[in-house]
Amino acid sequence: MIKKSILCLILAAAITAIAFAGGSSEAAPKGPVTLTVWDFKYGPNDAQKPMQQIDALFMQRNPGVTVNHVAQPGEPQYYQIIQAAASANQGPDVAMFHPGAREYGFSDILIDLTPYIQDIKSQFTPASIAMVSIGGKVGAPIKVLPMTMQGFGIYYNKDYFKKAGLDPEQPPKTAAQFLAACEKLKAAGIVPITVGQTYTIDFLLRCLVANDFGPNVAGLKDGSVKYTDPLFRESVEFVKTLVDKGYLEKDGFSRPYFMDGINKFADGTGGMFVGLLSDVGNWKAFSDKLGANNVGYFPTINFPDSKYTDQQVAQGAGIGYGVMTWSKNQKIGAAYARFYTTGDGARIYAGATGALSPNTAVSGFEADYPALKTVQQYLKGSLALDYLPMFYNGYEDDANRLCDRMFVTGELTTDQFITEYQKLITK
Amino acid sequence: MRHQGLERDGIAPYIFLSPLLALLAAFILYPVVMNLVASLTEWKGYGPMKWTGLANYRGMIADQAFWTSISNTGILVCYIPASTLVTVFVAALLREGLRGWQAYRAIFYIPNLLGPVIIGVVFSIYLRDDGSLNLLIKWAGGPTVRFLTSPSIAINSVGMVQVVWVHLGFGLIYFLAAMNGIDQGVYEAALIDGARFFQTLLHVTVPSIRFAIEFWVVFNFIEVFARMFSYIYTLTRGGPGYGTFTLEYGIFSQGFEKFRVGYSSAWSMVLFLFCAAISVLQIRLMRTRSS
Amino acid sequence: MKKLSAINTGPRVLVQLFLLLLVFVSILPLYNVIAASFKSENEFAVSPFFPPRSPTGENFVYAAVTARLLRFAINSLILVPIGLVLYLAVCVTAGYAFGKMKFRLKRPLFLLVLFLTIFPQLLLATQVFKLISLLHLTNTGLGVILTWVAYFSPFGTYIMTTYFTDMPYELVEAARMDGASPLRILVRVMTPLAMPMIATIAIIGFQSMWNELPFSLLILQNPASRTLTLGIAMMRGEYGIGVPALSAALVIAMAVPLVMFLIFQRRVTLGVTAGAIKG
Numbered sequence: 001m002i003k004k005s006i007l008c009l010i011l012a013a014a015i016t017a018i019a020f021a022g023g024s025s026e027a028a029p030k031g032p033v034t035l036t037v038w039d040f041k042y043g044p045n046d047a048q049k050p051m052q053q054i055d056a057l058f059m060q061r062n063p064g065v066t067v068n069h070v071a072q073p074g075e076p077q078y079y080q081i082i083q084a085a086a087s088a089n090q091g092p093d094v095a096m097f098h099p100g101a102r103e104y105g106f107s108d109i110l111i112d113l114t115p116y117i118q119d120i121k122s123q124f125t126p127a128s129i130a131m132v133s134i135g136g137k138v139g140a141p142i143k144v145l146p147m148t149m150q151g152f153g154i155y156y157n158k159d160y161f162k163k164a165g166l167d168p169e170q171p172p173k174t175a176a177q178f179l180a181a182c183e184k185l186k187a188a189g190i191v192p193i194t195v196g197q198t199y200t201i202d203f204l205l206r207c208l209v210a211n212d213f214g215p216n217v218a219g220l221k222d223g224s225v226k227y228t229d230p231l232f233r234e235s236v237e238f239v240k241t242l243v244d245k246g247y248l249e250k251d252g253f254s255r256p257y258f259m260d261g262i263n264k265f266a267d268g269t270g271g272m273f274v275g276l277l278s279d280v281g282n283w284k285a286f287s288d289k290l291g292a293n294n295v296g297y298f299p300t301i302n303f304p305d306s307k308y309t310d311q312q313v314a315q316g317a318g319i320g321y322g323v324m325t326w327s328k329n330q331k332i333g334a335a336y337a338r339f340y341t342t343g344d345g346a347r348i349y350a351g352a353t354g355a356l357s358p359n360t361a362v363s364g365f366e367a368d369y370p371a372l373k374t375v376q377q378y379l380k381g382s383l384a385l386d387y388l389p390m391f392y393n394g395y396e397d398d399a400n401r402l403c404d405r406m407f408v409t410g411e412l413t414t415d416q417f418i419t420e421y422q423k424l425i426t427k
Numbered sequence: 428m429r430h431q432g433l434e435r436d437g438i439a440p441y442i443f444l445s446p447l448l449a450l451l452a453a454f455i456l457y458p459v460v461m462n463l464v465a466s467l468t469e470w471k472g473y474g475p476m477k478w479t480g481l482a483n484y485r486g487m488i489a490d491q492a493f494w495t496s497i498s499n500t501g502i503l504v505c506y507i508p509a510s511t512l513v514t515v516f517v518a519a520l521l522r523e524g525l526r527g528w529q530a531y532r533a534i535f536y537i538p539n540l541l542g543p544v545i546i547g548v549v550f551s552i553y554l555r556d557d558g559s560l561n562l563l564i565k566w567a568g569g570p571t572v573r574f575l576t577s578p579s580i581a582i583n584s585v586g587m588v589q590v591v592w593v594h595l596g597f598g599l600i601y602f603l604a605a606m607n608g609i610d611q612g613v614y615e616a617a618l619i620d621g622a623r624f625f626q627t628l629l630h631v632t633v634p635s636i637r638f639a640i641e642f643w644v645v646f647n648f649i650e651v652f653a654r655m656f657s658y659i660y661t662l663t664r665g666g667p668g669y670g671t672f673t674l675e676y677g678i679f680s681q682g683f684e685k686f687r688v689g690y691s692s693a694w695s696m697v698l699f700l701f702c703a704a705i706s707v708l709q710i711r712l713m714r715t716r717s718s
Numbered sequence: 719m720k721k722l723s724a725i726n727t728g729p730r731v732l733v734q735l736f737l738l739l740l741v742f743v744s745i746l747p748l749y750n751v752i753a754a755s756f757k758s759e760n761e762f763a764v765s766p767f768f769p770p771r772s773p774t775g776e777n778f779v780y781a782a783v784t785a786r787l788l789r790f791a792i793n794s795l796i797l798v799p800i801g802l803v804l805y806l807a808v809c810v811t812a813g814y815a816f817g818k819m820k821f822r823l824k825r826p827l828f829l830l831v832l833f834l835t836i837f838p839q840l841l842l843a844t845q846v847f848k849l850i851s852l853l854h855l856t857n858t859g860l861g862v863i864l865t866w867v868a869y870f871s872p873f874g875t876y877i878m879t880t881y882f883t884d885m886p887y888e889l890v891e892a893a894r895m896d897g898a899s900p901l902r903i904l905v906r907v908m909t910p911l912a913m914p915m916i917a918t919i920a921i922i923g924f925q926s927m928w929n930e931l932p933f934s935l936l937i938l939q940n941p942a943s944r945t946l947t948l949g950i951a952m953m954r955g956e957y958g959i960g961v962p963a964l965s966a967a968l969v970i971a972m973a974v975p976l977v978m979f980l981i982f983q984r985r986v987t988l989g990v991t992a993g994a995i996k997g
Contacts, residue, residue, distance in 0.1 A: 044784045045959070071941060073952045080683045084936045087473040087844075088851030091939070105686065108474060198667075251556040253576045253667075263960065267763060394685035405668035409578045436819040439900040443815035444827065446808050447871055454868035455834045458845030465844075472844055517740070520733055523725050533983060534741055537748070540975050542929030544947045548968060552754075552961055553747040560747075562767050592744065624724040653838035657931040661951050678840045679932075688844055695841045702836045710832055 034066045035332055038092040040078045041319070042071035045259065046280070050352035054345045058336060065332055074258065076397060082106060085324075093327040094336055097144045099132045099317040100389020107134050110322040112141035116334040120342050120361075125149070127316030127383070128358035136390065143322050145337040147349065149358040150318025151277035151379070151386070152203040153299040155286050155371070160271040161296070164188040171298040173310075175238060178301050182247035185271040193242065194270030195252025196261015198400045201239060201407050202388075203274045206313050207300040208235035210384035214308035217385045220425060227422040234303055236406070236414050243407050253408045257281075266290065277356055277379075278318050283371035284354025295371040299378045311384040317358055391425050398424050459699065466692035472682065476689070483693035493694065495669045496677040499582050500652065503673065506586035507647040511640060513591055514598035519628050521599065522606050532603065536596035543589070543654075547661025550588055551575070575663055578670025585671050589658050590651065598643065605639035606632060638712075645709045652701050674698050748972075755965035762962045777966030785963070787970045789942065790949035793859075794974070797945060798927045801863040805923045808871045810916060813878020814904050818890055828879065835872040839932040842869075847936045857940050865933045870926045874919040881915040882908065921982065928975065946971050 041047040048071070055067040070092065072078050079102060085091030086109045097103045103110070114121075121129065126138070128149055133140040158168035164184040172178040182192040193200070209217065212231040219225030242248045249270070255261055262281040265273035266289040275281040287295045299312040321340055323333035339345040346362045349355055354372075356379075388396060402424070406417040466483055468476040487493050517535075521528040538546055553559050554574035561571050574584045609632060617627050633640070656675045659665060665672040665680060672680070678698060682691030725733060754762055756773035765771075782788040815821075816828050846865055847856075855861030889911070893903045909916070934948045944952070950971045953959055959967075 072939075076684055077952060079686075080935070081939050083472055083683065083686060084847060084856075084939060086471075087847060088856045089473070090851070090856065250576075251561075251571060254555040254573075255557060260960065263759075264763075392685075394687075397680070397684045401666060401668050404666055404670075405578070408576055408667050409670065411578065411668060436821055436900065440815040440819040440821040440824070443811045443819070443900070443904070447812040447831070447875060448827070450808070450864070450868035450871060451831065451834055453849060454846055454865060455837065455842060455872075457849070458842040459837065461845045461848075462841060517737075520737065523730075523733075525730065525734060525737070531737055531741065535744065537976070537979075538744065540925070540979050541972055542925070542947065542975070544929060544931055544951045545968060545971055548950055548953070548964070549747050549751050552964065553750055559750045559767050618724055622724065624729075627724045649836055653836060656838065656840055657929070657951070660931070675838055675840050679843075682840075682844060691844075698838065698841060702838070702841075703833070706833050706836045709836075710829065713832075 032064045033329055033332060034068050035094060035329055035336060036068045036070065036092040037321075037336065038070050038072050038082075038095040040072050040074045040096055041279070042069055044071075047349070047353050050349050053352075054340060054348050057344060057348070058339050061339075062332070062335065067336070076394075079106075079393075085109075089326050091324060091326070093329050093333045094321050094323055096319055097322050098389065099128075099144050099146060099320055100136070100315070101391055101393050101395055102389070103132065103144050103320075103322065104134050104136075105393025106322075107141075107143060109325050110143035111325055111327075111330055111334075112143060113145055113323065113334055113337065114142045116331075116338060117142070117145065120338070123342060123359050123361040125316065125358045125360060127314070127385075129316070131316035131389070132320060144317070144320040145322075145341040146317030146320040146358045147341050147346070148278040148318040148320075148355040149314065149316060150279070150356075151299075151312055151314040152207050152274060153277065153297055153312065153375070153378070154204075154207070154272055154301075155265070155275045155283070156272045156296045156298075157265075157268070157270070157290060158294045158296050159290075160185065160188075160190045164190060164271065168296060171296055172301070173298070174302050174304070179241070179245075179247075181271075182242070182245070186247065191249050191270040192247040193249065193272045193274070194261060194265040195249045196255055196257030196264070197253060198403045198408060199257035200248065200252070200261065200274050201243075201403050202396075202400055203276075204239060204242075205235065205403070206386055206388060207274070208238065209387060210311035210313035211235075211300050211302060211306045211308050214311055214382070214384055217387050218390070220387050221390055223426070227418050227425075231303070231306055233414060233418060234305075236417060238301070238303075239407060240414065277314075277375055279353060279355050282354050283369060283375055287369050287371050292369050292371070297371050297374045297378075308382070308384070310378065311382050312378040313386050314379065314383045315386045315389060318355075395424065462692045462695050462699070465689050466696050468689045469687075470689040471686055472688040479689065483690045486690065487693050487697075492669055492672065492677065496672050496674045496694075499669075499671065500673045500675075502582050503586050503590060503651045503655065504648070506590040507644060507651065509586075510591045510594055510598070510647055511643060514595055514643070515602055515633065515636075515640065516628075517595065518599050518602035518606060519624075519632055522603060522632075523624075532596075532599050535599055538593045539596040543593075543658035544661050546588065546593060547658045550584070551662045554584060576667050578666075578668050581663055581667060581670040585655070585659060585662065589655065590647065594647065594650070601643065602636065602639060605636045609635040641712055645705065645712060648705050649702075649709075652698065652705065674701075751965045751968050751972075754962050755969045757962050759960050759962055762960070766961075777962045778970070780963050781967040781970055785949070785953065785959075785967060786941070787946065787949055787967050790944050790946040791970065791974060793943060794928060794946040797859050797862060798924060800859070801866045801927050802920060802923050804863060804867045805871060805874060805927070806916060806920060808867060809874035809878050809919055809923075810909060810912065811904065812871070812875040814882050814908055816875070816879040817882025818885070818887070818908070819900070831872050831875055835876060839869065839930075843932050843936060846933060850937055856937055857943055858937075859943070861937050862934055862945075865937065866927045866930060869930075869933070870923055874923055877919050877922075878912070878915060881912060885911065924978075925975075946974065 039051070042051055051069065055069055059065055059067055072081055082095060086106065097106070124146060128146040129142065130136055130138050132142050132144045132146050134143060156171060161168040164187070166181055166184055172181045185192040209232065212229065212235055213219065213225055216225050243250070252261060255264070258280065262275070262285065264270065266286055268290065275286065277283070283295065283297060299310060302309045321337035323330055323337060327333050340349065342359055342361065346357050346359055350357045350362060388399065399421070402417065402420055405411040412420070465476065467478065467480055469479045470476040521531055555561070556571055556573060556576055560574070564572055573580055575581050614627060614631050617631050622630070653675065655673055656679060659671050659673060659676050660679070663671045665676045674694065675698065678691050678694045681694060682688045750767070753769050754766065755777050756770040758774050758776065761770060761772065816824060850856055850861045850865065853861070855864070889907060890903060893907050898906070929947050931947060931951055934945050935951070938944045938948060950967060953964055953967055
């Protein structure tokens with residue numbers, strides 16, 4: 001009897017091991033090559049549909065390849081899983097990354113893709129190539145191919161502006177005008193700025209910093225530019241004022257930015273929202289829900305003494321694909337990354353999600369979106385680099401906790417915040 | 428542990444123990460030792476380990492986040508007396524043979540049953556500034572209570588929900604069982620002498636279950652130091668700011684949010700020391716109990 | 719036999735009210751979750767608190783199918799029982815060895831096991847993960863099960879040890895005199911006698927493994943192989959999960975332990991009771 005039960009145990013364990021071995025997925029992949037792709041945008045409410053289309057096209061054009069596209073949760077869990085994979089030296093063939101610090105932090109598990117894009121390199125904007133090169137230095141190995149370019153700005157609901165007695169075609173430009181607009185919205189019973197956790201503040205700060213430092217933002221890295229600059233201080237105080245006056249809805253700070261905050265604005269709560277330019281929470285998401293003619297955009301707020309005005313904060317590359325060093329299908333992986341960033345693949349993605357492609361050969365979005373036209377105008381103007389992806393892997397977590405303590409909980413004074421914020425990047 | 432015969436059992440016991448010991452050696456002992464080693468290096472969790480000596484410890488002592496994590500854990504410890512009082516009190520109430528006491532006991536057990544992850548997610552929605560509890564409070568005319576967005580309140584939310592409320596269910600079953608062992612005679616004698624509820628509670632019940640209370644306190648210490656992570660992870664991710672950032676969460680954060688595994692191991696050694704101390708205390712208690 | 723009570727009838731009513739209030743406060747969050755799970759996104763935005771006026775099952779479909787909770791539930795329902803069997807085998811065997819056998823290293827080894835009961839998973843996570851990857855068990859059910867058994871066995875062993883210790887030695891003596899081997903004694907004599915306690919640690923073990931997070935988080939990287947608990951924990955970080963959908967997921971996740979509790983309620987109470995007396 002003992003022998004029987006032991007045998008049963010071994011059998012059960014074996015079945016389990018087989019059933020779960022090797023990271024199987026429901027769509028049991030067959031074919032000579034299976035390419036496993038990890039993605040944080042493959043969720044059903046995210047970019048899954050267009051990606052399925054693109055994958056199908058890729059498989060059509062590359063017979064014998066089966067794409068095993070896996071949806072992983074977003075930041076920060078995504079990078080925990082990537083780190084675990086790095087630790088085990090096994091995992092997917094291709095994985096999505098945020099170029100910048102995240103990519104550079106994982107540099108040693110990514111292959112150099114430069115040889116795979118020699119012929120199409122010139123199609124990409126120089127800013128995107130710089131960002132996907134390790135350390136942000138042009139000429140360094142390119143380990144991620146850029147799929148989108150990203151940026152932040154302020155979207156507003158034109159209907160609500162009208163209701164509040166504001167001119168819907170003339171968004172506030174200066175700090176004073178912005179405060180006045182908020183006050184008018186509040187008086188009309190409209191939430192001035194919809195909030196989604198600390199991300200709203202984080203994004204807003206980045207927009208303001210663009211004006212503070214302009215093209216010199218990169219100086220934050222080598223210390224030639226510091227947060228102790230009085231202009232930055234002014235920005236911090238400004239955001240604090242927005243919180244104190246209730247223009248940034250306090251109740252929104254416990255609400256997740258993705259997607260609750262985004263959905264709240266898209267559903268018509270709130271006059272303004274600090275959104276993104278690409279992927280989610282962008283001109284397309286809001287135009288589709290609020291009406292294409294109802295969405296306005298402006299990139300930042302101008303202070304009287306800032307040297308720079310109307311700077312659009314931008315990341316050369318927002319997300320992209322990299323190929324892992326342990327992959328046995330590196331060539332195909334590279335071809336996959338290429339497919340998503342040039343030609344038909346890139347076109348499908350941009351068209352469906354409203355992502356802005358850093359590939360100049362991918363033509364601009366055809367349909368009529370006034371908000372997009374505004375965005376593109378600013379993109380053609382002066383761009384300021386976004387500082388956040390410049391620093392270490394995991395910087396975002398530290399920065400957000402600091403913003404929490406300064407703006408949400410009020411634990412820090414402006415001076416303390418600035419000191420701590422500066423300390424973070426000099427670590 | 429006295430036995431009749433004097434012969435030893437040969438190697439059979441060691442064979443019986445081998446699966447357990449093998450697993451423990453591989454999955455607990457080895458990691459603890461490796462942790463100590465890692466804490467003296469700079470390491471990403473994979474790739475080369477760079478020897479840095481005591482640098483991580485020095486950095487840790489200078490790190491404000493570390494001290495915040497200790498103080499947050501300390502605040503949670505302060506909820507242990509509250510948990511003990513409430514649990515013993517309610518258990519004593521139920522013991523009075525009220526109608527439906529078994530139903531109460533079962534219902535109160537549900538939070539414990541659901542587990543920290545579910546409870547964490549449920550409360551991360553329920554306690555939002557625009558969540559249901561605040562809606563209730565608004566109706567009653569109160570202000571918005573920042574359960575999850577004020578660091579001073581957030582840590583208390585953690586304490587109240589996890590340390591007091593969730594453990595109530597388990598504690599009720601535990602203390603009711605312990606109270607069953609009280610000599611009914613002493614109890615009834617006190618009642619005949621005219622003692623009422625609180626007097627019997629203080630003079631008869633509590634002294635009789637002293638050991639149970641001691642174990643309960645130690646159990647809670649273990650929970651606070653070493654079993655809070657799942658709950659905090661799903662509730663607030665250690666925020667707002669560093670509001671619910673406990674020592675346990677800090678280990679996770681340093682290792683998996685900032686990818687500084689060597690540094691995280693230094694924090695782990697501190698937690699290890701606390702846990703070792705509690706463990707010794709627990710073993711001592713058991714020794715006194717069995718003697 | 720009517721028990722004397724320390725509370726008069728008057729205050730008894732108050733006590734009942736107080737307890738009912740506690741119950742109400744306890745159940746409120748759970749009610750909210752259940753109510754929200756039946757509301758559509760739009761209805762929830764408008765009326766988050768009241769019972770749904772036009773209940774819909776779409777959230778459940780979403781949670782079970784699109785968010786794959788059904789799959790996660792099945793994963794848990796496969797992994798945890800298997801882990802439980804291994805766990806029981808290890809704990810009962812080791813508990814018997816510590817509780818009834820004689821060998822020189824008994825005391826130090828037992829203290830070691832006791833000592834290792836406490837350490838939090840976080841302390842061990844990175845190294846355990848390295849070990850699992852060395853054994854090529856990442857993403858496998860076996861990897862997770864081994865980790866669970868290793869981590870939760872010390873406590874189960876301790877409980878079984880105290881139980882076996884308190885058992886009269888005569889039983890062992892008698893079996894020995896019959897010439898039974900230690901293994902036979904364990905399986906034929908001791909295990910049946912220890913059933914109540916085995917049921918106790920089974921329940922404790924089940925709850926521990928079912929709700930385990932840190933190790934599963936690292937080991938089960940492939941979403942398809944995740945456990946229910948892991949699925950819920952990860953949902954909070956995902957794009958596009960509104961409160962109603964998340965609530966439906968929670969309801970599904972709550973259903974399993976609740977159903978099991980209803981079935982095994984007596985056992986659970988008895989078990990914890992027995993554990994309490996053992997201290």
